[in-house]
Amino acid sequence: MRLLITQTALGNRRIRVADLFDAPDLIEKTGIEHVYEAEESTTSLAVKACRKIPNLQARPIKLCLMVTQPPDDFLPANAIDLANQVGLPSNIIAFDLNQGCSGFVQALCLVERLLDYYSETLLVTADRYRSKLDQADRSTNSVFSDAATATVCATDNRLGIIYEDHYTDGAKRNLLFQSASKEDNNGHLHMSGAEIWMFTRLQVVPQIQKAIQYCEENDLKIGGVYLHQASRIVVHGIKKFLPVDKSIVFENYHIHGNTVSSTIPFLLKEHPLDESGGTTVSILAGFGVGLTSSVIVYGEK
């Protein structure tokens, strides 16, 4: 599997976090000075990202997979509307993946297997969390941004996922949720930031350390580490425990905020995967809603 191109789109309304909350240390902790809010639908934001891909309609796309949570429509799948709007042919499959911050990494795991038949896939991430937030909740309002990305994935037998490790724990559902029922937290998104941070320390850090150990045992050089960009306190809290050169653990939370399933593709646009193959690999780690955590190593098969 190769990722041929990634394009992105951010919510058009730029909001200064300091204008939302009078707490000077807030930005110091999150590292996020501006968040972005979309004044359009999630699908519309996704269309913007897709339309930045040159000649998308001419590409032999066979599958359109949209990672989105929560979607604009309960039905039909939002990927179907998206596929129509960007001019994909009708002889394709299009469906949604209802997953959050681990969604892109998990989608790559699925796409790699699906590429055996659907030899070129459009993988889209799109979330508009800001419309679900309680305005008074600074732990969510100060970090989340609305965004979308579009990545074309194609068959390539030389490169792909050579290691993967997943964790899914529904018992921690209450730490990050938005219920369909308005009775639950008034229908707003709820996030227990401290407990999720602890989850990243107790679960995500060991998972990534295991992946690094796999690379060491197989004499693989790690060229890049792509972590979900939750916020500075989360990213730095993980980064300090990783036995790698810190300059290859990329960061962009300070530029875009937490764009949910889009954080890693935003990183990929700025730091494309090393596809030279050989012994150089990349580690991608998405974690969050579920709670879930997925870590992969990408390199030469």
Added chain:
Amino acid sequence: MINESELIDLVSDALGVNKDSIRPESQSHEIPEWDSLGHLSILSLLQQKLGDRYQENQELASATSIKELLECLNK
């Protein structure tokens, strides 16, 4: 590992509030700054200050009072 007075000092530092506003019986819901993000700051500062003496666990993350934090830290 940490006594009550040290913990109160640390919590007030983490939350950016006056030490006098935190008492041994204080609970998170009584202090506006002690929301989810505030608690995250407390955990982060605990890790910085206590280093190897500090054992992270999920109970600490869900503690909602000085008393609970103290119990978790001194187990």
